[in-house]
Amino acid sequence: MSGNDTLDSIFERLCTMEAPLNERLQLFSEALKNAEPHYASAYDTLVNRLKNARSGSSAPGVGDLMPSFTLPDGEGRMHDLDEYLARGPVVVSFNREGAILGRPKITHESEHASDHDRLMHRVAVMEALQRCTPLPFTEALGGAIAGRPLAIPFRTRNRPPPKPREHRAWLTPKIP
Helix, strand or coil, X not given: CCCCCCHHHHHHHHHHCCCCHHHHXXXXXXXXXXXXXXXXXXXXXXXXXXXXCCCCCCCCCCCCCCCCCEEECXXXXXXXXXXXXXXXXXXXXXXXXXXXXXXXXXXCCCCCCCHHHHHHHHHHHHHHHHHHCCCCCCHHHHHXXXXXXXXXXXXXXXXXXXXXXXXXXXXXXXXX
């Protein structure tokens, strides 16, 4: 951070920076000490109070169920988690790095499917999410969707599995 940076520009950069919050808070503290030393002690006191209160320690971890919450959409209208779950069939959130945040939730399954088919569908969905993540988000996209629930449709073709075919190249010739 150069000496010409204002606190606003430093703060803007730190908000979009791909780093853990504690590292960004430390960088802002250092910039504040250089630019506005009379505010630095108050800022450090606030950060220490947050640390001592274990702020963020109750946040859901990877694989935990997300508590209900409300978020604004692009037009500022508020939507709660249950609304997203109703859109189904799979609701998932990602962090800035494209990794799954919390536990994906399957919100809809066909009432006509057998228990076996439902189980196979759940396994296929979770395996697909595991194979595809972390997603390669740009910094801007990661910042825009981090923590927001996304409803992703997963469709099945309801076709029987293909019959195994012989691959002649792998077969040994028959001995007469």
